[in-house]
Structure formats: structure tokens, C-alpha cells
Amino acid sequence: MLLVLHGLSAYRLWFRSTRRPAPSGATDVRVLAAASPTRTSVAYLREAMPWLGPTPHLLCAQNSRRVDGAAAHRSSYRYPPGSFLPVGGGVHAASPELTAVQLALRCPSPLLEKALCMLLGTWAPAPDGLYGTLSRPPLTDAPALGAYLAACPGLPGASALARALPRAIERVASPAEADLALALCLPPRLGGQSLPKPVANHRIDLSPRGRALARQRVAYVDLCWPDRGLVLEYDADLTHLNPEQHARDASRRAALESDGYKVITVTTEHLYGPRSLDPIADEAARVLGIRRRARPAGFRERQRALQGLPRGYDLPDDLFA
Known part of the structure; x- marks a missing residue:
């Protein structure tokens, strides 16, 4: 059958x-x-x-x-x-x-x-x-x-x-990238920061100077607003990188900034606590030229609920019982 x-x-x-x-x-x-x-x-x-x-x-x-x-x-x-x-x-x-x-x-x-x-x-x-x-x-x-x-x-x-x-955000390359994009872009009634939708895993062809700094011709960035030159990168292990990894990330960031991009790094502590994602969203809004509205009543509870979604991509069995 x-x-x-x-x-x-x-x-x-x-x-x-x-x-x-x-x-x-x-x-x-x-x-x-x-x-x-x-x-x-x-x-x-x-x-x-x-x-x-x-x-x-x-x-x-x-x-x-x-x-x-x-x-x-x-x-x-x-x-x-x-x-x-x-x-x-x-x-x-x-x-x-x-x-x-x-x-x-x-x-x-x-x-x-x-x-x-x-x-x-x-x-x-x-x-x-x-x-x-x-x-x-x-x-x-x-x-x-x-x-x-x-x-x-x-x-x-x-x-x-x-x-x-x-x-929904297309072409994210990990569950954490999806969590970050949704936390930034969902409306406040769902716990998000109401930013415009980014381009996920955007390809940036570096200038000759950027290539020299990064030692690569192309950079793929986690979230990007190309028309405003804003890049957000998620780095779960930022505080645990060895010196070589720090140097490689610093060179890549210098290359992007040399080519006119504003680069903001987000860590696990920003995304899932205890550090707040609000300053990240405020800085992104400033670069995007967006005037932030006052957050509605109950926003913090919805934000915590959004942060509390199951990690990864699996879904709970009990929703479908």
C-alpha cells in the first residue's frame, strides 16, 4: 500500500x-x-x-x-x-x-x-x-x-x-540565522524589532583593496541590506576563537568596511540572552534610516517568547497531536 x-x-x-x-x-x-x-x-x-x-x-x-x-x-x-x-x-x-x-x-x-x-x-x-x-x-x-x-x-x-x-526569510543557512532574522524583522506583536527584511547569505564582490585585505575575492554575509550598506554577521563563538580565527575575521570585516559597509556582529548572548538585542536593532535602524516607534505594551513578554522558541528546526510533537 x-x-x-x-x-x-x-x-x-x-x-x-x-x-x-x-x-x-x-x-x-x-x-x-x-x-x-x-x-x-x-x-x-x-x-x-x-x-x-x-x-x-x-x-x-x-x-x-x-x-x-x-x-x-x-x-x-x-x-x-x-x-x-x-x-x-x-x-x-x-x-x-x-x-x-x-x-x-x-x-x-x-x-x-x-x-x-x-x-x-x-x-x-x-x-x-x-x-x-x-x-x-x-x-x-x-x-x-x-x-x-x-x-x-x-x-x-x-x-x-x-x-x-x-x-519568512529566504536562503538562511542555519537555524540561528533564521532566529536572528526573525528577531529583527518580525512585527512587535510577534516579539520582533520590525526592521525591513534583509537579503540572507548575500554575495559581495570585494574591491581590489577589499580583496587584498581579506585575501579573498568574494564575501558571503549572513544578513545584508545592500541598498543601505548594512551587514549583520552571526558569530556564535566570538569569545572562543583562536588568534588565527580572530585575525581572519578582523581582515574580512576590514575588507567589508573598506568597501563602505557597516558591519555589526551578533553573538549567541545577544540572540538568546543574557545580553539584549535592542541596541543591535537600534543601531541597524539608524543605519537604515528608520525612525523607531515606541514598543507596544506586552512587547517584552512577546520578545521573551520569541527567544524561547525551540533551537534548531524541529517542531514539537504535541502541536500535531
């Missing part, structure tokens, strides 16, 4: 994926018509993909039977082409676009925006799940998500996703 990963389970698959599978065969509602899990197929799935968690979430045909050990999400919606992608072993997954819609049903802001940053980002964990990271192309992008929403009128979760999508 065919299995289709839904919502949280599809998200956990995409989180580990280093590429998006190419569509093959049926990718529309015909896939769902054949999706009816059995005890044997669910046992196979739990063994093959233990990282799905204690209860795999599966999208099923409306008339499918209940199977112990899986959360069945039944649907009779006529999903458009591209909604389901084969991932091997008789298993399909909701596409990154459909996964985003399904997450929006249960995942509140700003956790939803952070999950979108993963789907739109360029980072995956190394295959062993313990050490290192891998670069990968984004699994989707904002235009593709918008086009999918336009093709799915009335699909549950679509309205919530449409509201959240403009707040």
Missing part, C-alpha cells in the same frame, strides 16, 4: 533532505486515492524512518481504515499536480509547498515563520545527524509557494500560510 507523509512527518523528511526529489508518475489527487496504510506498511515506515517520531503522520484517502501507530489525516480535497513527491520504498511525501500549508493548520506564529525559513533555506544536517552541516538548494521559494496557494482555493491552512509567508 502507498504511504503519504503529512505535515510534521513530511517536514521532518524535508529537514533531512539534501535535495528535492524530481516528480515522477502521478503527483496529484490520484496519489491520495491509493493511500491507505496497513499495519505492515506502518511498521515498515517506523523502522525505515525512525526519526519521524513516535507517531508518523500520514495523509490518507477519505475512506481509509484506521491503523494503530499512525496519525491518519483523511482528505477528499482534489490536490493539484506537484502536491506529492515519491521519496522511495513506496512512500510519497507532501511537497514542500503542501507541507507548508499543512503546518500552517497547527503551527502558530512565529514558529510557523521559522519552519518556513527551513523550507526556504540552504542548510541541512550532515547525514549522521550529529556533526556538521551540508549546503543545499532551497526546497521551495516564495513564488512557488504563492503559485501553489493560488492553485489550492479553500485548502485548509492556505489562509494562515498566506499571512505568514511575507514574514
Whole structure:
């Protein structure tokens, strides 16, 4: 029997994926018509993909039977082409676009925006799940998500996703970069500092003088507002760098500043406490030429809630129970 990963389970698959599978065969509602899990197929799935968690979430045909050990999400919606992608072993997954819609049903802001940053980002964990990271192309992008929403009128979760999508940041290269971008750019009602959205992992071609200082031709910076010459760099280990690393970072910063960029470094202590991110946001607003408004009542509580989101990209099981 065919299995289709839904919502949280599809998200956990995409989180580990280093590429998006190419569509093959049926990718529309015909896939769902054949999706009816059995005890044997669910046992196979739990063994093959233990990282799905204690209860795999599966999208099923409306008339499918209940199977112990899986959360069945039944649907009779006529999903458009591209909604389901084969991932091997008789298993399909909701596409990154459909996964985003399904997450929006249960995942509140700003956790939803952070999950979108993963789907739109360029980072995956190394295959062993313990050490290192891998670069990968984004699994989707904002235009593709918008086009999918336009093709799915009335699909549950679509309205919530449409509201959240403009707040997500594309092409971040780590969960911490996503946390930083959201902390700076979300509206105050969600605990953010309401700065304009930056370009993540922006490429800067250094001038001859910048190249000489940095000993490299190109610099990729974490967050950038190119039209205002502002760069924010996240450095989790700033206080633990050895002298060679300090010298390399200082040369890179000198190169960017020589080319006219204002560079602000943010550390883990700024992002997650105990140091405040407010002075960083105030200085960024000054460079961007933005007049800061008074923070609304309850802002500190929302800011602490934003800082308290789970680290990394995984999502809590209890949201989808």
C-alpha cells in the first residue's frame, strides 16, 4: 500500500533532505486515492524512518481504515499536480509547498515563520545527524509557494500560510540565522524589532583593496541590506576563537568596511540572552534610516517568547497531536 507523509512527518523528511526529489508518475489527487496504510506498511515506515517520531503522520484517502501507530489525516480535497513527491520504498511525501500549508493548520506564529525559513533555506544536517552541516538548494521559494496557494482555493491552512509567508526569510543557512532574522524583522506583536527584511547569505564582490585585505575575492554575509550598506554577521563563538580565527575575521570585516559597509556582529548572548538585542536593532535602524516607534505594551513578554522558541528546526510533537 502507498504511504503519504503529512505535515510534521513530511517536514521532518524535508529537514533531512539534501535535495528535492524530481516528480515522477502521478503527483496529484490520484496519489491520495491509493493511500491507505496497513499495519505492515506502518511498521515498515517506523523502522525505515525512525526519526519521524513516535507517531508518523500520514495523509490518507477519505475512506481509509484506521491503523494503530499512525496519525491518519483523511482528505477528499482534489490536490493539484506537484502536491506529492515519491521519496522511495513506496512512500510519497507532501511537497514542500503542501507541507507548508499543512503546518500552517497547527503551527502558530512565529514558529510557523521559522519552519518556513527551513523550507526556504540552504542548510541541512550532515547525514549522521550529529556533526556538521551540508549546503543545499532551497526546497521551495516564495513564488512557488504563492503559485501553489493560488492553485489550492479553500485548502485548509492556505489562509494562515498566506499571512505568514511575507514574514519568512529566504536562503538562511542555519537555524540561528533564521532566529536572528526573525528577531529583527518580525512585527512587535510577534516579539520582533520590525526592521525591513534583509537579503540572507548575500554575495559581495570585494574591491581590489577589499580583496587584498581579506585575501579573498568574494564575501558571503549572513544578513545584508545592500541598498543601505548594512551587514549583520552571526558569530556564535566570538569569545572562543583562536588568534588565527580572530585575525581572519578582523581582515574580512576590514575588507567589508573598506568597501563602505557597516558591519555589526551578533553573538549567541545577544540572540538568546543574557545580553539584549535592542541596541543591535537600534543601531541597524539608524543605519537604515528608520525612525523607531515606541514598543507596544506586552512587547517584552512577546520578545521573551520569541527567544524561547525551540533551537534548531524541529517542531514539537504535541502541536500535531
